[in-house]
Amino acid sequence: MDMGEQRAIGRLEGKLDHIIADQDRARTERKNQYERQEVTDRHIEQIGQKLDALDARLKKVEESAAEISKWRERGVGAMMFISIVAASIGGAFATFGRKIWAVIAG
Numbered sequence: 097m098d099m100g101e102q103r104a105i106g107r108l109e110g111k112l113d114h115i116i117a118d119q120d121r122a123r124t125e126r127k128n129q130y131e132r133q134e135v136t137d138r139h140i141e142q143i144g145q146k147l148d149a150l151d152a153r154l155k156k157v158e159e160s161a162a163e164i165s166k167w168r169e170r171g172v173g174a175m176m177f178i179s180i181v182a183a184s185i186g187g188a189f190a191t192f193g194r195k196i197w198a199v200i201a202g
């Protein structure tokens with residue numbers, strides 16, 4: 097082999113060394129990327145579990161809130177009923193007050 101062929105072989109070896117180094121860097125970067133992706137996947141899974149637990153708790157709270165709302169509506173209805181009865185009694189006393197007083201007083 098003459099000097100020109102050895103230089104050509106040396107240049108090819110240098111280029112191959114650069115290609116191999118690039119492949120090693122790419123392999124390392126892919127490994128790091130997969131590790132980060134795995135961490136992200138685990139984090140997403142944990143968030144999903146927390147979201148499911150929160151959803152279950154929210155359903156329980158919604159049931160309680162609905163029950164409270166029902167009782168509040170019933171209370172409003174009872175207050176309206178009491179108001180109507182009181183107004184009716186007051187109206188009856190206003191209209192027939194003297195007759196009722198005469199019956200009570202004797």
